Amino acid sequence: MMRGFEIAKGWEDKNINIPVRKTKHAAGYDFEAAEDTLVPSFKKGVNPTLIPTGIKAYMADDEVLYLYNRSSNPKKKGLILANSVGVIDKDYYNNPDNDGHIMFAFYNMKEEDIIIKKGEAIGQGVFMKYLVTDDDKATGIRTGGFGSTDKKKKE
Numbered sequence: 001m002m003r004g005f006e007i008a009k010g011w012e013d014k015n016i017n018i019p020v021r022k023t024k025h026a027a028g029y030d031f032e033a034a035e036d037t038l039v040p041s042f043k044k045g046v047n048p049t050l051i052p053t054g055i056k057a058y059m060a061d062d063e064v065l066y067l068y069n070r071s072s073n074p075k076k077k078g079l080i081l082a083n084s085v086g087v088i089d090k091d092y093y094n095n096p097d098n099d100g101h102i103m104f105a106f107y108n109m110k111e112e113d114i115i116i117k118k119g120e121a122i123g124q125g126v127f128m129k130y131l132v133t134d135d136d137k138a139t140g141i142r143t144g145g146f147g148s149t150d151k152k153k154k155e
Contacts, residue, residue, distance in 0.1 A: 003059040003127050005029070008101040011054030019055060019125060028068065028124030031055065031104065033116045039079065039108040048082035048105040051122055056100035058093045059127060066126045067104060073122070078110030081123070088125070096143070 005018045011034060019029035034054035040046065057065045067086030073079040082105040093100040104123045108114050116122060132138075 001058065003057070003063060005055050005057050008054055008056040009099040011052075011101070014054055016054035017119070019053075028126045030121050031067075031102070031123050031125060033118055033120050033122050035118050037116045039106050039114045039116060041111055041113055042107050042109055046107075048107050050103040050105055051116055053102045053104065053122075055102050056093055057088055057102060057125065057127075059090050061090060062129055062131075063127055064089060064130050065102075066128060067102070068124050068126065069104075070121060070123055073106075074109070077114050078108050079106045079114065079122075080109060081105060082107050086123075091141070 007016050007018075014034060016034055017032055019031050021027075021029055031053045034052040037049060037051045039049045039051070059065060065088035067081070067088065069079065069081045086102075086104065088100075088102060102125075106122075
């Protein structure tokens, strides 16, 4: 198994759809919302809303999964990704905190609240190879889930 998607633990009986490409030349796999989620209108100081997908991803050692917004989301729904581009590292898969469950973090720039319905397309994921420098010495091991980049166990 080189790369792909699975249902994350706790979501097995929730009728989650595995992301798919809709056309043969599309780079991105379309992700859907795993449940109805209210995304409130933006107010200063509010945290982004995490929309669960019920999906986790596995990949090769030198790959990453980038999460991008749907091109129609900002204009039609006022939704922008809080982090511009999500980064799902290989070691996020099966982590002990959340099993590698992928979520999209959105802000709603419209004046009214937006409801995202279960099964609605919310974003896309693109697998990519990445490079490291000649002097790279990374040895840390991920010990957590979402937002745990700084929480690594030393080997």
